[in-house]
Amino acid sequence: MQIDSSKLLETMAQAVFANAEELTELDSAIGDADHGLNMTRGFQAVLADRDNILSKPLPGAVNAMGYTLVMKIGGASGPLYGTLFMTLGKELPDCPSTSDLGRSLLVAGEAVSSRGKAEIGNKTMLDVLLPVAAHIASGTATINSVRRLAAECAKSTVPMKALRGRASYLGERSIGHMDPGARSCEILIDAVCDVLAGKQ
């Protein structure tokens, strides 16, 4: 499939900006109330650097975006989302098929997992990223099934007890809140779906 890097970057950034308040609110319940602010800072930096990022073909652009997020986010989500995009940039071909996308996401998910020393069920972004990657890699995914799965997986973090990240300090009290990282991951996946569906 042809993915327009410019649309991809713009759509993800706008989705982050539009939902930043909600992300910070979720993070204030079980974290340090900066996830929306950090993601906004990161994607503002991505937009500011867009000429450089977009001068490269898709894999290089995704990698450069990851590098900017790492340098600018300033929270744990910087290295985590940075690792996600930088790994995707290394794995994706210029014009990826659905199976390329699924395989690259699986590799990137593993990289995020080892970067954050977390696994599925820990109430983190991985609870969205890994099932969605596996679903896309299975070859049966549609844009709508990906959106649905991402939303369901983000919601599935509500009853979980956090085992990684700042929320884990709350122990049992982290139960009953959606994980902000899982939600931001859902938001970004939804934005990518918008681009693939030609919505933006």
Added chain:
Amino acid sequence: MSKNVGIVIVSHSLDIAKGTADMVRNMVGTAIPLAFCGGNPDGGLGTSIEKILAAIDEAWSERGVAILVDLGGAETNSEMAVEMLPENRRGKVKVCNAPIVEGAVMAATEAWGGASLDEVKRTAEELSPQ
């Protein structure tokens, strides 16, 4: 170039990083290379890889550099910063799993005696429950 291992202190708060560095200087004076950083790229609470890389550079010693961190993001960002170092430096920088203040003072005291990077790291980590 120092014959001692260098210490880098990375906190979410610049005040804590600076205060910790003051306590280290109080103990070991200028006997070891020391640098600190804190705050996100906008100066709010958080950490910044650019600042961590600059601090590693400032505290550089061919004997190696031990990094002391506070909470999660400081650790993840420090590990990422280490991976971004040039290859000839990467193996000589280690993030310690230790409480930041106690760990920094213990690590610095150990480094002052000429200990290797692994010894410095091990001493700092003796403070953490295994």
